[in-house]
Amino acid sequence: MASGERPDKVVKPVGSERVNKEVENKEAGNVTEIYREFETWQINMGDKTIHAKRMPGVFRTVKNYTQSLWLLFFLVPYLRWNGKQAVLFDITNRQFHFFNLTILPQDIWMLSLLLLLLAMGLFAVTSVASRVWCGYFCFQSSWTDWYTWIEDKIEGPPHARRKLEAAPWSLEKIRKKIIKHFIWMVIALLTGISFSIWFVDAFDYWSMLVHFQLPLVGWVVLIMFFLGTYILAGMLREQTCMWLCPYARIQGVMTDSQTILPAYDFNRGEPRGKLHHKAEGSAAQGDCIDCFQCVQVCPTGVDIREGLQLGCITCGLCLDACDSIMDKVGKPRGLIRYASLDELEGKPAKKIYQHPRTLAYLGIILLAFGGIVYGLTHLGSMTLKVIPERQPLFVSLSDGSIQNKYEFKVLNKTDRDFFVTVTAEGGVKDQVIIGAEKPLLTHHGRGTSFTIFVKASGDNIKNEVTPIEFRVQSVEDPLIAAEYKTKFNGPKP
């Protein structure tokens, strides 16, 4: 490593060193001078469109595969299962279908656990390996990547695109622009449709769409997604990540000096210099040949050699670029590589299990995951809720017996209606259940309520309050059953 030769090297970006020297030269205490540093800050404010070069490489390939997971987003809604859409968030009927499972709003608590799981997963990954999500999975980067790929195919490589941009309007320019925007719009439209059909049956949706019969909310969603995709992926691109996405902003608190991220090995690379200078003073020169390939491939216009910064989505494309250059000049790969700051500064790198924060994230993930597994295995096919009448608590009947009234709410979560019987455990001796002499019909997918009375002889009532447990059970399938504990009220004995 070159670090031994230059013990005075620090992490500070090259630009700031120059500024510091200038500040020192001026009179100390002149506040305005602080702002001089501001001039040297390289922040991509979106005033120039980034035209990133596309280069093959390991991370490019990985990114292509991970991004293609979004095909699921487009295709899964067409999957059928038992003649119905396999995965459907049926908002109108308040049901979520997932293959055999039907999840009703009562079980939606699992959704919060799922969200927790995803959030913690994101945090954990970020604390270990920085913005993996941004670089390889995020819809913003993915769609932008496809959009720019299309742009590359139609308008040519970056320099050709810049030329086209500057050129006056010509038939050729118009033709290229129209084709590009047309394809972009088709993708945007497909995105909107694909989003919608997670919530409405896919084939119904298409038929409503081609007949222009979508409900108003359907049109609004479609147009919002169409415009959103077109503008965010086509126009705003990396600016979305920089100024709109909160995740980009909070990554700073989730990473630390042990997080591995695409980093430029300044000890090895500096001082950078053009290749042909090397012959004269190769000992004094670092490995970076200042070819700007890493900057040119970066989809967010970042110069990674300035250190970790807001714009970097950790896509690894600059690693590919630099490695290909290193191969060409006969130097080892990895001048830009996934490394932690500690590693670059020569400090001992901690193992993952020595990383308490990651462990905390993992703990929460495991809890949430456990909760979801519990929830899914304990979904049941039926739930019962019994609400005892409170006004009056009980009624005295003409033969001296006491009657309680109960409101039964049975939720049949299966996909067919069935009959249930009502029985009771506990309660008062020789009690009679009235209202369920014949099996009662429960409707699938929604609650059914019945009124059930329990009558018991006044002489048998020993307490003001007697616990009672009701059980409803399907006639056809005794395994489908649910219990509910409640109380039988009587007069003071």
Place this chain on the structure above:
Amino acid sequence: MSEKHDVSGVPTTGHVWDDDLGDFTNQPPKWWILGLTASALFVVVYWIYYPSIPFASTGGFFKGVGGWTAIKEMEADKGEVDAIRGKFEAKLKDMTPAAILADKELTEYVTRSGKVLFGDNCAACHGQNGIGTHDKQGLFAPILNDDDWLYGGKIDDIYASIAGGRQGMMLAHHPNERELIELEHLEKLGQAGAEAHNIARGLTPHQIDAVAKYVLALSEGKGDSPEVAAGKRVFMSSDCTACHGQDGKGIQAMGSANLTDKIWRFDGSIEGIKRTISYGVNSGDPQARVAVMPSFKAAGKLSDAEIKKLAVYVYKFGGGQADAPAAAK
């Protein structure tokens, strides 16, 4: 006026504080200006469209060109509710109460929506959910969720009670002064003689006491015990049986109470029973029990459909008695 900031080159207002602090004259972003303008336009349109400016002089206000009022909005919302209820209400209208009861869905609808109707018309006397209300005479209006019915607990009986109203009637049995003298005289002649003469003349305090004890024993199932034999004799030989029947079970057509069950229309203590016997119900005696239910059909207080709904609602409190034919179906 305007100068340029020495580092950034952005024009400033020209004011300088603390030697070098300037104030940039940057324009707000375009989207922000557009948003501000749009909000201002929105306010103007809103003021014209909706009721807005009050006129202090006339106490009125500018009504707005849109003609919006809160009442209209409420009516529209009510329309929505009515549309949902409409299909049930339309079905209900031409059905008999018994037919409504036979239809599970309609019954469900009525039991859910009848609460307001019951609360507005019935609960004042019968209590929320028919739990009855009490006053100094004991129970003021009957409990509706038990299985004891003075005028019948079948759906049509309940309907008839609500439609036509009910008036309890029981004569006062305490003798007037002239009768008392005569009765006491007769009593001296012997028990049998008095009993022979008491019809339509009231009972002596002694007899009232005896018959009250008998009636109380009857409700406890001990009507035949020897302690109350005297009371039983009075009951059988006086006009009690004319209304309550030989067996004391009451006659539904007259609304007379079933004396053999455990439910008391009025105070069921011995004192309370004696008072009921002495002064009657709606008998004109100033101390009489009062039991009057108005007709809800009279003067169009409730529509026929509403009465039907109430009948089903009350039936469903739990005490409704099935019709023999309906049960057979």
